[in-house]
Amino acid sequence: MSAILEARSLTRTLAGPKPVHLVRDVSLTIERGAFTTIVGPSGCGKSSLLYLLGLIDRPDSGELLFDGREVSALSGDERASIRLARFGFVFQFHFLLPEFSALENVMLPMQRLGRLDRDGARSRALELLTAVGLGEKSANTPDRLSGGERQRVAIARALANDPVLILGDEPTGDLDSRNSARVIEDLRALAHEGGRAVACVTHDPGIAEISDVQIEMLDGRIEKIIDRRARLPAA
Amino acid sequence: MIGRAGFLVTIALRHLARRRRQTAVAVSGVAVGVGFFLAVSALMVGSQNDFIEQLIDAAPHIIISDELRSPSPQPGVRVFGKGAVALHGYKVRNEVRGIKDWQAIVSAANSVSGAVASPSLTGGVTLRLGGHDEAIGIVGVEPEIEKKISTIEDKLRVGHLHDLETTQGGIIIAEDLAKRLGVQVGDIVAATSSSSSGRSMRVVGLFKKGQTQLSSGTGYVLLREAQSLLGRPFIINRIGVKLADPYAAEAVAARLESRFGYKAESWQERSADFLSLLVTRNVIMYSVVSAILLVASFGIYTVVSNNVSDKRRDIAIMRSIGFSEGDLQFIFVVEGLVLAIIGVLFGWLLGYGLMTILGSLRFPIGGDVERIPLDRSARQYAIAALVSFLAGSLAAWLPARKAARVDPVDILRGAV
Numbered sequence: 332m333s334a335i336l337e338a339r340s341l342t343r344t345l346a347g348p349k350p351v352h353l354v355r356d357v358s359l360t361i362e363r364g365a366f367t368t369i370v371g372p373s374g375c376g377k378s379s380l381l382y383l384l385g386l387i388d389r390p391d392s393g394e395l396l397f398d399g400r401e402v403s404a405l406s407g408d409e410r411a412s413i414r415l416a417r418f419g420f421v422f423q424f425h426f427l428l429p430e431f432s433a434l435e436n437v438m439l440p441m442q443r444l445g446r447l448d449r450d451g452a453r454s455r456a457l458e459l460l461t462a463v464g465l466g467e468k469s470a471n472t473p474d475r476l477s478g479g480e481r482q483r484v485a486i487a488r489a490l491a492n493d494p495v496l497i498l499g500d501e502p503t504g505d506l507d508s509r510n511s512a513r514v515i516e517d518l519r520a521l522a523h524e525g526g527r528a529v530a531c532v533t534h535d536p537g538i539a540e541i542s543d544v545q546i547e548m549l550d551g552r553i554e555k556i557i558d559r560r561a562r563l564p565a566a
Numbered sequence: 567m568i569g570r571a572g573f574l575v576t577i578a579l580r581h582l583a584r585r586r587r588q589t590a591v592a593v594s595g596v597a598v599g600v601g602f603f604l605a606v607s608a609l610m611v612g613s614q615n616d617f618i619e620q621l622i623d624a625a626p627h628i629i630i631s632d633e634l635r636s637p638s639p640q641p642g643v644r645v646f647g648k649g650a651v652a653l654h655g656y657k658v659r660n661e662v663r664g665i666k667d668w669q670a671i672v673s674a675a676n677s678v679s680g681a682v683a684s685p686s687l688t689g690g691v692t693l694r695l696g697g698h699d700e701a702i703g704i705v706g707v708e709p710e711i712e713k714k715i716s717t718i719e720d721k722l723r724v725g726h727l728h729d730l731e732t733t734q735g736g737i738i739i740a741e742d743l744a745k746r747l748g749v750q751v752g753d754i755v756a757a758t759s760s761s762s763s764g765r766s767m768r769v770v771g772l773f774k775k776g777q778t779q780l781s782s783g784t785g786y787v788l789l790r791e792a793q794s795l796l797g798r799p800f801i802i803n804r805i806g807v808k809l810a811d812p813y814a815a816e817a818v819a820a821r822l823e824s825r826f827g828y829k830a831e832s833w834q835e836r837s838a839d840f841l842s843l844l845v846t847r848n849v850i851m852y853s854v855v856s857a858i859l860l861v862a863s864f865g866i867y868t869v870v871s872n873n874v875s876d877k878r879r880d881i882a883i884m885r886s887i888g889f890s891e892g893d894l895q896f897i898f899v900v901e902g903l904v905l906a907i908i909g910v911l912f913g914w915l916l917g918y919g920l921m922t923i924l925g926s927l928r929f930p931i932g933g934d935v936e937r938i939p940l941d942r943s944a945r946q947y948a949i950a951a952l953v954s955f956l957a958g959s960l961a962a963w964l965p966a967r968k969a970a971r972v973d974p975v976d977i978l979r980g981a982v
Binding site: 378382385388407418420423426427429430443444498 | 570577580581583584867879883884885886887888889890891892893953974975977978979
């Protein structure tokens, strides 16, 4: 499987009288078709690493290659357009826009990208919502959806522009176990069946155990990488 | 591109719709500002236009008199002007006062397209009735021509200008002068001047009091009547010129003056003090009223600023899914602009309503009950809208810049 994202010695430090080393000298690759988890205790820098990988934050040093291209030095607008067209994000809290219906929230990235017209975006959004089992509730605003439903809308939104990389920041952190299992199944399916790369930060060992690649962090560094695919027969 | 802008505008509108009361307050701030701007400027501009109109119409646009701005050189100076010898104490030639060759000036003035020149003779006479004397300036005119260059005909309460021609020795005087003398139309008064014996004049018309240029000390008679009364046969000492375009008066006056030498005074020159007063008045009005509009834009600043603070989380979401800084700034500037647009629309309605109320009021002005002059031109509406849009976008731009600079990482870290 091909590497979509490659990090080389990424370092991120919060400046201040007492500098905080969020991420220290992290090198890793995220591959297509794999469900990768980043685990570790609170404050180990896993979310910070995810923001760096998602081009939301900039590293202080190190290189980040997306599709073989150095992206850490790009301008804010260039990075935004990569996020828009190629990445999908699912956060711990649903992070839907409260003024918009589920359908409109899913349409948002498509309308911003402008690849589809309004009707095209609408029908694709409906398809995506149907795929996560929310076709019936597409007109509901976020306050009329349950926590699990909102998170599924967020996943549908993350898929809007058919991204090659999906990043999750504790996507199940706010959900009960039943909803949590459903969301994880969806994410795994996206990696295994859709040929996308999926990387999630989680503190749930149960989720980490079923991931293909498990990256364990401690104190801003990578402690250990467990690649379970190696033990499986070649798929 | 248009599709994307429209979609960003939708986001802005949703934000505003979410906070109706706050939006309504900001909108009404702008509306009140625009409404009062319109009412006040309609009053100010209206009264100014009315005033200028009166200045223009009260007297001919250009008055050529038999005066010279500098004394004409005496024959001796004219001949030896550049000689080495300075001349003093030479005999000054006496000249008959009056405009020489006035027919040439009248025909020159008439050759300007749309212009009419009316020759007249002015001088002082004393009207006497019983033991009562009133010194007045009389103006001898050709009624048919004078009618075309002045509004005197409209200012007559009784009689007509052409009555001067149909009545032997007719005179038109101000109604308050008639009251002082105790005469009415058809009555006879005695008129004397310094250079003639007295003769009897019959009052044929009265003009209203309180007009700018027609003081109670003016009387209108026939031109030849004035010439004989003042003992100055065939003399003209004043030519009034009315132009098709009153604002060309300065240029035409300068041309006539340089060609014929006689003082040609445009209405602008005559009213320079009034006109400069109007400029001051406009500066005061526009600064006060613009301040109202600016203050209204503070409301817009507050709303947009609040929305930016409320929506920091949403801003972070949009930024992380790939909206650019420019998109975010655009959304919030649009919010300000939408408030300004709605405010301006309501303000136009309010202003229109205020103008209608003001326009329906009647005030006693100059003895007559008149409506307040109002300027209802579209220009005022456009100025109010333009200033509000500018102030509104600026007021929204400041917080919008803050929105664009929200770092999604800060919000995401805080939320997790």
